[in-house]
Amino acid sequence: MQTMLEVKGLNKSFKDKQVLKNISFEVKKGEIMAILGPNGAGKSTTIRNIMGILYPDEGSITFHNHKGKGIPQNKIGYLPEERGLYKNVKVMDILLYLADLKDYPLDKAKERILDYLKKFDLEGKENVSIEELSKGMGQKVQFIGAVIHEPELLILDEPFSGLDPVSQDIFKEEIRRLRDAGTSILLSSHQMNLVEEMCDRLFMIQRGEKVIYGTLDEVKTEYANFKCTIQGQNDIHLLETIPEVEHIEQDGDVSVLYLTKDVHPSRWVKHLPEDLNIQELSMNRVSLHEIFIDIATDKRLMTKEGEAHA
Numbered sequence: 001m002q003t004m005l006e007v008k009g010l011n012k013s014f015k016d017k018q019v020l021k022n023i024s025f026e027v028k029k030g031e032i033m034a035i036l037g038p039n040g041a042g043k044s045t046t047i048r049n050i051m052g053i054l055y056p057d058e059g060s061i062t063f064h065n066h067k068g069k070g071i072p073q074n075k076i077g078y079l080p081e082e083r084g085l086y087k088n089v090k091v092m093d094i095l096l097y098l099a100d101l102k103d104y105p106l107d108k109a110k111e112r113i114l115d116y117l118k119k120f121d122l123e124g125k126e127n128v129s130i131e132e133l134s135k136g137m138g139q140k141v142q143f144i145g146a147v148i149h150e151p152e153l154l155i156l157d158e159p160f161s162g163l164d165p166v167s168q169d170i171f172k173e174e175i176r177r178l179r180d181a182g183t184s185i186l187l188s189s190h191q192m193n194l195v196e197e198m199c200d201r202l203f204m205i206q207r208g209e210k211v212i213y214g215t216l217d218e219v220k221t222e223y224a225n226f227k228c229t230i231q232g233q234n235d236i237h238l239l240e241t242i243p244e245v246e247h248i249e250q251d252g253d254v255s256v257l258y259l260t261k262d263v264h265p266s267r268w269v270k271h272l273p274e275d276l277n278i279q280e281l282s283m284n285r286v287s288l289h290e291i292f293i294d295i296a297t298d299k300r301l302m303t304k305e306g307e308a309h310a
């Protein structure tokens, strides 16, 4: 797949605090790439460097064959983390203004705006002023503003925050449709279930440094060991005798056994002690949410030998 955006060796400091350390990743044509990390990890700073709002101390950003200040911003769409559009302007006027800023033909923009308003359950709102919209409605308008000029690269910083489940589904469907039409999407989100559902690849930063980079399948194979959840009253000492268990969490009658890497689940199950009390048993891959918490809290219980992977 063709590389659309290449971020290479970014270093960035604010005063004497280095907030990005050698950040490198690519976004390919027609993929959804997630940029993840705990609060303050450096996601927005990375995005601001890509958008040319900030400039790196070292490293480069290449979009197609354009670098840094030469990047054609009208080929990029951006939904910033901070929401906010001019308050006393009508929906249609602000969206046409944003299309015009990107040199997009206004007659075509008007048509697209009406289509999008319909798709986003905002039909008939084109002459309503922004201040009369709810927060979620405003977010939909801002999303339309980010995609109105048919960008080749779309950067979405926390697009789902504050949206109800129905609106989240509308956004999800539209983001997937844009990806399938060839748009490259860089998406930052704290909602791991949505990332797991939608993203093709992911990049995770912690304290300004890369900790995970790969396809969802690669990350799952590398980090997402199996866990076995057993419902039934069981003594922790009995559970501790079970082989190939990395750690155990027990809450009342529910015990979760996190298995070591490369355990074959069906073979492992055969070796459970006969006197184990099993009312229910399930075997699952550890979720991205758990991987995130494991890394963000510095536990690193799920990584090979407790080491950080980069």
Ligand SMILES: Nc1ncnc2c1ncn2[C@@H]1O[C@H](COP(=O)(O)OP(=O)(O)OP(=O)(O)O)[C@@H](O)[C@H]1O
Residues within 6 Å of the ligand: 014, 019, 037, 038, 039, 040, 041, 042, 043, 044, 045, 046, 081
């Ligand atoms: N303009 C600035 N001046 C000084 N420090 C800054 C500035 N912008 C960001 N930082 C610092 O850089 C670090 C990374 O911040 P950034 O906003 O990139 O994190 P983030 O991963 O987007 O976090 P969040 O999930 O909370 O949005 C933080 O320690 C933050 O305090």
